[in-house]
Amino acid sequence: MIKRTAICVMILATLSSCVAIKEYEKMNINDPDMKLSSFSIKRFETNFQVYREGASGANGGKTGGGCGCN
Amino acid sequence: MEEKQEEAVVVINMRKYICIGVISGLSIGFCSAQSTSQSTYKKKVLETIEVDFLMSYYTQKGEHAAVTGGVGNEKLTDITPTLIVAIPINVDDVLTIDAGISAYTSASSSNLDPFDASGASSNEDEEEEEEEEEDDDRRAYAATTTGSPWVESSGASRKDVWTSINGNYSHSSENRNKIWTANIGFATEYDYTSLGFGAGFTRLFNEKNTEIGIKAQVYIDAWKPKYPTELDSYLESGQNLNNGFFADIDILDQQGRVIDKNGSSVWSPLQTTLINDKSRNSYAVYLNFSQILNKNAQFSVFMDLVQQKGWLGNPMQRVYFSDIDNYYVGNASSISKYASPDNRDVFQLADDIERLPNTRFKIPIGARFNYYINEHLALKTYYRYYFDDWGMRSHTTSLEVPIKFAAGKFTLYPNYRFYKQNAIDYFAIMIYLSIIAINMV
Numbered sequence A: 001m002i003k004r005t006a007i008c009v010m011i012l013a014t015l016s017s018c019v020a021i022k023e024y025e026k027m028n029i030n031d032p033d034m035k036l037s038s039f040s041i042k043r044f045e046t047n048f049q050v051y052r053e054g055a056s057g058a059n060g061g062k063t064g065g066g067c068g069c070n
Numbered sequence B: 001m002e003e004k005q006e007e008a009v010v011v012i013n014m015r016k017y018i019c020i021g022v023i024s025g026l027s028i029g030f031c032s033a034q035s036t037s038q039s040t041y042k043k044k045v046l047e048t049i050e051v052d053f054l055m056s057y058y059t060q061k062g063e064h065a066a067v068t069g070g071v072g073n074e075k076l077t078d079i080t081p082t083l084i085v086a087i088p089i090n091v092d093d094v095l096t097i098d099a100g101i102s103a104y105t106s107a108s109s110s111n112l113d114p115f116d117a118s119g120a121s122s123n124e125d126e127e128e129e130e131e132e133e134e135d136d137d138r139r140a141y142a143a144t145t146t147g148s149p150w151v152e153s154s155g156a157s158r159k160d161v162w163t164s165i166n167g168n169y170s171h172s173s174e175n176r177n178k179i180w181t182a183n184i185g186f187a188t189e190y191d192y193t194s195l196g197f198g199a200g201f202t203r204l205f206n207e208k209n210t211e212i213g214i215k216a217q218v219y220i221d222a223w224k225p226k227y228p229t230e231l232d233s234y235l236e237s238g239q240n241l242n243n244g245f246f247a248d249i250d251i252l253d254q255q256g257r258v259i260d261k262n263g264s265s266v267w268s269p270l271q272t273t274l275i276n277d278k279s280r281n282s283y284a285v286y287l288n289f290s291q292i293l294n295k296n297a298q299f300s301v302f303m304d305l306v307q308q309k310g311w312l313g314n315p316m317q318r319v320y321f322s323d324i325d326n327y328y329v330g331n332a333s334s335i336s337k338y339a340s341p342d343n344r345d346v347f348q349l350a351d352d353i354e355r356l357p358n359t360r361f362k363i364p365i366g367a368r369f370n371y372y373i374n375e376h377l378a379l380k381t382y383y384r385y386y387f388d389d390w391g392m393r394s395h396t397t398s399l400e401v402p403i404k405f406a407a408g409k410f411t412l413y414p415n416y417r418f419y420k421q422n423a424i425d426y427f428a429i430m431i432y433l434s435i436i437a438i439n440m441v
Helices: A002-015 A042-052 B124-129 B132-142 B229-236 B244-248 B332-337 B433-440
Strands: B017-028 B049-060 B076-088 B093-106 B159-172 B178-189 B192-205 B210-223 B279-294 B297-310 B328-330 B346-348 B359-372 B378-388 B393-400 B403-405 B410-412 B415-421
Touching: A042 B049, A042 B076, B229 B244, B328 B332, B332 B346
Parallel strands: none
Antiparallel strands: B017 B049, B049 B076, B076 B093, B093 B159, B159 B178, B178 B192, B192 B210, B210 B279, B279 B297, B297 B359, B328 B346, B359 B378, B378 B393, B393 B415, B403 B410
């Protein structure tokens, strides 16, 4: 699985080419809905999922610690 | 946090629960007049103080309560108000304070003592109050002692309040290509305390098209353990069923017959020691990489490495073993329907509390890909693969399509989430079918 993920990352990185997007071209990328992290309000839902599910982490939430869960 | 925004978000997931949250973003303007002596204008990382107030209401239903061994009422209600204040300390630095409380009532944790307030358990406060007259009250109560994993108990453990406060300090470099962060936090609830601290570093390059980050976090946690009432009482009474709470209470076998407490087949917990190591520490390293692909697309990949040490089970959770005889307190005629919500008056005595290895190493790996379709639509995708050395594997994926309308004043966030996991190596399902079959013969 790690190998597959690494390959996907390499492919995506390659697709990005060497051309950097200029600041003035980032209007769409900077849209609040394009953030590569969850909104603050999602923290509650993530917290409930940590209690109910075995897996946690890699989502901005806790991966152990802070509560008697997971 | 850079955006001044005021928005309301309502998230409704009909599958298992309802969560309603409101974000109220307030910006409190401070004088930001620029000195005329400065030759160049340097934009602040955060221009003004920002205050976010978030509130969550959550409710759930379920029939697999872990406190009662995987069978029983999981009804839970939680309200969590949270306040987040971000303060610009200077042009480059921001201090963020995040404080919240979570107040909940829980049917499953109420059944830490399923025999209600007069039940077997006695917490530390009650221990101090133990007097002869209390023993008399218990004897009067004992004749009608019943409990059920399906009935919410009125004991003290039916509710709790979790309180937390966290501080995060961030410093950005002159060109905003380097960001250092440090954080410290504390959380407490009735049976658990946590002290957390950490530090991180983020580097942006390639004209801020590429970002890498690393963060380390430590949680020094401790249990103030509370145990299933029958186990606690059994040890308190010197492992003698003729003493303490059990003195005047009938214990039933699988067939509903009252057992002879001095006989050879009696209920007794598998182990007579409880938690000796009350610590539960977590050490985590978070790695992330993100890349802008073009004007409309970007992705990120991230990985956590988490090592946990200490008491990793939950001392409130009962365990029943299929190769150990079952014993009950309550109405004998209800034993045959123990696993059914129709059971309102019989409770199975635990064989043990949850015991798990004292170390665990977890690795979740995640990825996000976001695509800007047009001014009305965006596509947000997420995938996570999780594995650990307890044999658990899980897949999580989600898809969200924010839809803007009314010229971007409102956004609807329909989303779909899929989660799948296998059981850890130390888990087994309690099968009650065999019990029912025995009783039907």
